[in-house]
Amino acid sequence: xxxxxxxxxxxxxxxxxxxxxxxxxxxxxxxxxxxxxxxxxxxxxxxxxxxxxxxxxxxxxxxxxxxxxxxxxxxxxxxxxxxxxxxxxxxxxxxxxxxxxxxxxxxxxxxxxxxxxxxxxxxxxxxxxxxxxxxxxxxxxxxxxxxxxxxxxxxxxxxxxxxxxxxxxxxxxxxxxxxxxxxxxxxxxxxxxxxxxxxxxxxxxxxxxxxxxxxxxxxxxxxxxxxxxxxxxxxxxxxxxxxxxxxxxxxxxxxxxxxxxxxxxxxxxxxxxxxxxxxxxxxxxxxxxxxxxxxxxxxxxxxxxxxxxxxxxxxxxxxxxxxxxxxxxxxxxxxxxxxxxxxxxxxxxxxxxxxxxxxxxxx
Amino acid sequence: xxxxxxxxxxxxxxxxxxxxxxxxxxxxxxxxxxxxxxxxxxxxxxxxxxxxxxxxxxxxxxxxxxxxxxxxxxxxxxxxxxxxxxxxxxxxxxxxxxxxxxxxxxxxxxxxxxxxxxxxxxxxxxxxxxxxxxxxxxxxxxxxxxxxxxxxxxxxxxxxxxxxxxxxxxxxxxxxxxxxxxxxxxxxxxxxxxxxxxxxxxxxxxxxxxxxxxxxxxxxxxxxxxxxxxxxxxxxxxxxxxxxxxxxxxxxxxxxxxxxxxxxxxxxxxxxxxxxxxxxxxxxxxxxxxxxxxxxxxxxxxxxxxxxxxxxxxxxxxxxxxxxxxxxxxxxxxxxxxxxxxxxxxxxxxxxxxxxxxxxxxxxxxxxxxxxxxxxxxxxxxxxxxxxxxxxxxxxxxxxxxxx
Numbered sequence: 122x123x124x125x126x127x128x129x130x131x132x133x134x135x136x137x138x139x140x141x142x143x144x145x146x147x148x149x150x151x152x153x154x155x156x157x158x159x160x161x162x163x164x165x166x167x168x169x170x171x172x173x174x175x176x177x178x179x180x181x182x183x184x185x186x187x188x189x190x191x192x193x194x195x196x197x198x199x200x201x202x203x204x205x206x207x208x209x210x211x212x213x214x215x216x217x218x219x220x221x222x223x224x225x226x227x228x229x230x231x232x233x234x235x236x237x238x239x240x241x242x243x244x245x246x247x248x249x250x251x252x253x254x255x256x257x258x259x260x261x262x263x264x265x266x267x268x269x270x271x272x273x274x275x276x277x278x279x280x281x282x283x284x285x286x287x288x289x290x291x292x293x294x295x296x297x298x299x300x301x302x303x304x305x306x307x308x309x310x311x312x313x314x315x316x317x318x319x320x321x322x323x324x325x326x327x328x329x330x331x332x333x334x335x336x337x338x339x340x341x342x343x344x345x346x347x348x349x350x351x352x353x354x355x356x357x358x359x360x361x362x363x364x365x366x367x368x369x370x371x372x373x374x375x376x377x378x379x380x381x382x383x384x385x386x387x388x389x390x391x392x393x394x395x396x397x398x399x400x401x402x403x404x405x406x407x408x409x410x411x412x413x414x415x416x417x418x419x420x421x422x423x424x425x426x427x428x429x430x431x432x433x434x435x436x437x438x439x440x441x442x443x444x445x446x447x448x449x450x451x452x453x454x455x456x457x458x459x460x461x462x463x464x465x466x467x468x469x470x471x472x473x474x475x476x477x478x479x480x481x482x483x484x
Numbered sequence: 485x486x487x488x489x490x491x492x493x494x495x496x497x498x499x500x501x502x503x504x505x506x507x508x509x510x511x512x513x514x515x516x517x518x519x520x521x522x523x524x525x526x527x528x529x530x531x532x533x534x535x536x537x538x539x540x541x542x543x544x545x546x547x548x549x550x551x552x553x554x555x556x557x558x559x560x561x562x563x564x565x566x567x568x569x570x571x572x573x574x575x576x577x578x579x580x581x582x583x584x585x586x587x588x589x590x591x592x593x594x595x596x597x598x599x600x601x602x603x604x605x606x607x608x609x610x611x612x613x614x615x616x617x618x619x620x621x622x623x624x625x626x627x628x629x630x631x632x633x634x635x636x637x638x639x640x641x642x643x644x645x646x647x648x649x650x651x652x653x654x655x656x657x658x659x660x661x662x663x664x665x666x667x668x669x670x671x672x673x674x675x676x677x678x679x680x681x682x683x684x685x686x687x688x689x690x691x692x693x694x695x696x697x698x699x700x701x702x703x704x705x706x707x708x709x710x711x712x713x714x715x716x717x718x719x720x721x722x723x724x725x726x727x728x729x730x731x732x733x734x735x736x737x738x739x740x741x742x743x744x745x746x747x748x749x750x751x752x753x754x755x756x757x758x759x760x761x762x763x764x765x766x767x768x769x770x771x772x773x774x775x776x777x778x779x780x781x782x783x784x785x786x787x788x789x790x791x792x793x794x795x796x797x798x799x800x801x802x803x804x805x806x807x808x809x810x811x812x813x814x815x816x817x818x819x820x821x822x823x824x825x826x827x828x829x830x831x832x833x834x835x836x837x838x839x840x841x842x843x844x845x846x847x848x849x850x851x852x853x854x855x856x857x858x859x860x861x862x863x864x865x866x867x868x869x870x871x872x873x874x875x876x877x878x879x880x881x882x883x884x885x886x887x888x
Contacts, residue, residue, distance in 0.1 A: 178574075181577060182577045184573055184574075184577055185574070185577060188570050188573075289697075293697075293887070293888060295849075297847060297848070297849050297851075298612060298668070298669070298844060298847045298848075298851060299667075299668070299669075299844065299851040299875070300666050300667040300668035300669065300671070300672070300875070300888075301588065301589075301666060301668045302589075302665070302666040302668065302697065302698075302888055303564055303588070303589040305589070305591065305592040306592035306593070306595075306596065309592055309595070309596075390566075394566055395565055395566035397565055397566070397592070399563070399564060399565050399589075401563045401564075401565060402565060404563070439559065439571075440574075442559070442560065443553075443557050443558065443559040443574075444553045444557070445553055446552045446553055446558065448528060448529075448560075449528055449560055449561045
């Protein structure tokens with residue numbers, strides 16, 4: 122009898138950075154090969170053409186590059202909002218709801234105060250209200266966690282649905298025309314509350330704001346005392362308490378920050394680009410942001426890359442379904458396979474698989 | 485880190501070159517007429533509503549030799565938000581000279597795109613704003629589908645008469661159920677014309693309406709239909725876009741008058757007939773205008789004559805005997821103008837006949853009524869703009885919920 126199992130898995134201590142990236146690149150190549158095979162078998166299309174269409178759909182024109190940047194900006198904004206909470210091991214799954222509350226706040230100000238106050242003041246009020254709304258939505262579960270140690274995963278998750286229902290309610294209150302169940306573009310003719318365009322681009326302002334926030338978040342998490350404290354709380358609450366960190370305060374402070382930044386994402390959507398309020402406005406980015414943050418190991422700078430990857434896959438999927446007349450599900454399958462490989466390779470970066478050595482060697 | 489950055493830059497640069505090559509390649513394959521058309525859909529072909537648009541669009545495009553993926557494009561599952569604007573601009577980047585959108589909530593985003601690209605024609609089905617926006621390249625279209633609904637209602641009324649004659653129900657039990665999406669004029673106009681059609685042959689008919697608060701929600705539509713059946717409705721119709729209501733009817737054995745196209749495959753034992761808008765004539769009209777360089781109407785209303793208002797074949801297995809003959813007669817009268825769907829002599833509001841009504845034709849956030857729409861003894865639907873604006877609550881129809 123052989124007591125050594127056929128396969129056993131052990132934790133990998135350190136992996137050299139270039140080997141890690143080699144594994145990741147191999148994973149992407151493998152994913153592309155598998156997708157290519159599936160494409161050929163299922164649709165009879167040339168996979169090279171499919172990939173070319175994905176790239177064309179994302180980079181083909183200046184406008185597409187701008188849309189890419191805009192979509193990266195919003196996803197990144199939510200991802201960097203989630204990162205400090207995750208670093209603290211506070212599983213904030215409420216990014217969607219917090220961003221939606223920010224959007225609701227901004228839209229409410231635009232609709233209710235649209236023609237009544239000067240535009241600069243209007244935008245200022247929008248900023249304050251949407252940040253406050255996002256922070257408020259995040260601080261409720263944080264308070265319950267800090268005070269009574271409730272489960273923040275479920276709490277933040279459920280808050281999403283409350284936010285969606287609130288938005289659905291206000292969409293009916295502010296619907297145009299009557300009974301239509303949609304608000305449409307707010308202040309489409311007066312443009313009241315619309316963020317100014319800089320350099321003739323609708324998207325540049327959003328991109329700049331998120332770029333600044335990303336850098337600030339990087340510095341905050343890596344070099345500030347707050348960033349250190351939330352890391353300690355995440356590693357071990359007793360240790361944090363022992364060294365004199367006020368755990369409750371850190372939890373609430375970090376979630377206020379997390380929610381406020383989600384609120385900013387909602388603000389940028391309503392004031393900056395979309396100028397509307399719908400229940401699908403955030404479109405699950407609160408959850409996609411979880412993946413972005415995890416894949417980048419909570420490093421805001423790496424999140425730029427991971428959010429680019431996700432947005433590229435989404436945009437590419439839409440493009441190939443349109444170009445080749447396929448169902449959207451096909452694009453989702455391709456996206457799913459690629460993400461499966463990318464997330465899967467993280468396993469091989471963290472663990473080593475040991476096969477049982479042959480009999481002779483054992484003997 | 486540095487090496488990684490270098491690699492990333494190289495990958496992005498390579499991708500951009502790739503993209504430009506691909507964009508250049510696609511720009512060379514245009515039809516001689518110069519028409520490249522794009523259609524933006526809210527859902528995909530699983531929605532009866534979107535399928536109706538997709539089929540008509542393919543038919544109109546293929547009739548003029550356009551090729552999918554080269555000279556015509558269809559993009560699906562585009563929400564009623566900024567995504568619609570982005571897709572419209574993507575269509576422009578694909579070289580489209582005319583871009584169509586199929587869902588009501590796409591309107592504002594199509595307007596934004598139209599403002600930005602004046603040389604491309606943007607056409608939006610079911611919208612309400614083209615006649616007030618004054619953009620030369622933005623257009624609305626609809627059809628006098630209330631005439632189709634009316635005819636479908638006649639088929640429903642005949643079925644009710646058959647049930648009364650056979651003793652299955654009494655005259656007072658002739659209650660229909662209707663699953664609507666929102667309390668929006670388009671839906672109200674639809675169910676009212678359906679009801680008036682049934683009432684024109686079965687005077688004792690009443691109707692209950694429930695709203696789902698979504699244009700496409702299979703579960704809610706199914707539950708809505710089931711609730712109506714439980715309430716004692718003996719015939720169901722719907723204005724929401726999934727197969728929810730037809731499948732609930734099939735399961736319960738209750739006859740169904742469908743919308744957007746035949747649902748006979750899912751409901752062979754309960755499907756009676758369906759009215760639908762055939763959008764192909766509109767697509768052909770727009771593409772003819774673009775090819776000839778002519779102006780497109782800001783509001784275009786398809787009719788029975790243009791082939792825009794259609795009925796499917798009658799399902800003889802379920803419909804009352806002789807339905808087809810009666811429908812042919814009604815259709816002839818509607819076309820001749822002898823019969824008006826919203827004849828004010830055929831309905832009352834709070835017990836009184838109407839001789840004047842100001843409708844909200846010009847869309848505004850305050851819902852200001854602005855246009856007199858009753859003249860010569862009838863409510864003139866789809867005359868002052870293509871999209872319906874009949875939003876009266878007439879007697880005989882009870883709304884179970886008006887939350888949406």
